Amino acid sequence: MTILDECHKKLADLQKQVTQTSKNVINRTQKWRRLSTVPSTDCDVVVIFKTELSEEIVDWLIKIINNRVPQLVIHKQFHRTSRQYALYLTASYRGLLTGAEELRIKKTLLPEHGGGLREFSVDEFSLFDNVMDEKLFLSTSERSNIVHHFLMSLRACREDSDMCTIKFANDQCMSKFRDLIYIRNIPSLQSAGIILQIFPLHEPSELNKLTSIWIRRWVVLQPLDEIKEYFGTKVAFYFAWLGHYTYSLIFPSVVGLAVWLFVNPNKNSSFYYLLMAIINLIWTSLYLEHWKRTSSFLAYHWGSWDTPISLLEEPRPLFKGKLSLCPITGRPIRTYSKWKRLLILCFITTPIVLLSLIIVIYITLMYVRLQDKMNIYADNNTSIIPNFILVTLPKLQFVNSFYSLFYTAFYLKDLELLRKVIFDLKLFSVLIISIFKLITV
Numbered sequence: 001m002t003i004l005d006e007c008h009k010k011l012a013d014l015q016k017q018v019t020q021t022s023k024n025v026i027n028r029t030q031k032w033r034r035l036s037t038v039p040s041t042d043c044d045v046v047v048i049f050k051t052e053l054s055e056e057i058v059d060w061l062i063k064i065i066n067n068r069v070p071q072l073v074i075h076k077q078f079h080r081t082s083r084q085y086a087l088y089l090t091a092s093y094r095g096l097l098t099g100a101e102e103l104r105i106k107k108t109l110l111p112e113h114g115g116g117l118r119e120f121s122v123d124e125f126s127l128f129d130n131v132m133d134e135k136l137f138l139s140t141s142e143r144s145n146i147v148h149h150f151l152m153s154l155r156a157c158r159e160d161s162d163m164c165t166i167k168f169a170n171d172q173c174m175s176k177f178r179d180l181i182y183i184r185n186i187p188s189l190q191s192a193g194i195i196l197q198i199f200p201l202h203e204p205s206e207l208n209k210l211t212s213i214w215i216r217r218w219v220v221l222q223p224l225d226e227i228k229e230y231f232g233t234k235v236a237f238y239f240a241w242l243g244h245y246t247y248s249l250i251f252p253s254v255v256g257l258a259v260w261l262f263v264n265p266n267k268n269s270s271f272y273y274l275l276m277a278i279i280n281l282i283w284t285s286l287y288l289e290h291w292k293r294t295s296s297f298l299a300y301h302w303g304s305w306d307t308p309i310s311l312l313e314e315p316r317p318l319f320k321g322k323l324s325l326c327p328i329t330g331r332p333i334r335t336y337s338k339w340k341r342l343l344i345l346c347f348i349t350t351p352i353v354l355l356s357l358i359i360v361i362y363i364t365l366m367y368v369r370l371q372d373k374m375n376i377y378a379d380n381n382t383s384i385i386p387n388f389i390l391v392t393l394p395k396l397q398f399v400n401s402f403y404s405l406f407y408t409a410f411y412l413k414d415l416e417l418l419r420k421v422i423f424d425l426k427l428f429s430v431l432i433i434s435i436f437k438l439i440t441v
Helices: 002-037 055-068 093-102 140-152 158-163 186-191 204-214 224-231 233-248 250-262 269-302 338-375 384-412 415-440
Strands: 045-051 072-079 084-091 106-108 117-119 195-200 322-325 332-335
Touching (some): 055 072, 055 084, 084 093, 084 140, 093 140, 140 224, 186 195, 224 233, 233 269, 250 269, 384 415
Antiparallel strands (some): 045 084, 045 195, 072 084, 106 117, 322 332
């Protein structure tokens, strides 16, 4: 019995040791995976590189960022599952304040200094409310915009080529790699496929707080100020318009439902339809005027009323042109020759537009001829032939008219281009109808 008890005790100890060893191995593996894949808590913007990119290029970019943009704090991590490098970017609080001054972010003044909003200045930081509290002074969207601004304003100079044996031209933002791809800046790295994505990270605590007060509660009004603090002014304006438009639709929907329920379509229906059209016209005018006032109030409340126009901002990084002095600001800017623009307009844009117009007219005529030929195979009954024409021709016209919209919306997935195409179609149809009326009168 003593031997059996001793063997049982040893087996129990061995089982405990194996279990403890397995737990230690699992904990170390999980910890290693977290260190390799999970970003640090201090992170505002993430930069994801392409798969199996050379570590030399990543380290070279980190050195340039450290030299040229010292405000940024960089953490490099390698994702073993996707075999990609990632940079987790943030900035020191002093760097964030400097970026807030560069971006002309408006912050609230102390009550003893008048209150209200004013563009932030590092030299006068003591005038602003909550400036000593890093968590309260700058919102999540403002921090992300500042870090993104630092990253996109990155510029390299000739001496940076010593880090990676790459030569730089004057005022060139990046470099030229061994595969002969010219890299001018961060957007060029994206165009070349070296950087796949640049995006900000969510703050779980702030997001959960916004979710609890916005989604999980049945509230009449949206928390627009909280939305603006987290997502930014543009997103807040979108939800402000969406809520304003939704509430404004209550009146025409109630009136339209009453007309549909109580008006007899066989008796005096034309009068009620005309009255409904007049009511909708008045409602549209009042809605636009009220939204104009509401948007002006929100713009003043959020400090975006006197945002500088885009003409005073720097051009997009991929813009090509010669350096010259701006006659207004005196700053060196890149300009493109007017004669080159006219050359492109006359010999590229205009011929393509005319050729497209000719093709559209020709295809429309072919549709009509095809419709006439298809009518031959229709029933000889006179009552069926018009129905066949009414079904065939609209189908062909529908494909011809709306194919570009479906292509832009579902294949290209470009909403800005879709809005432009719809606006052009409306404008073109109005012009055609006006010209046709002038001719027929």
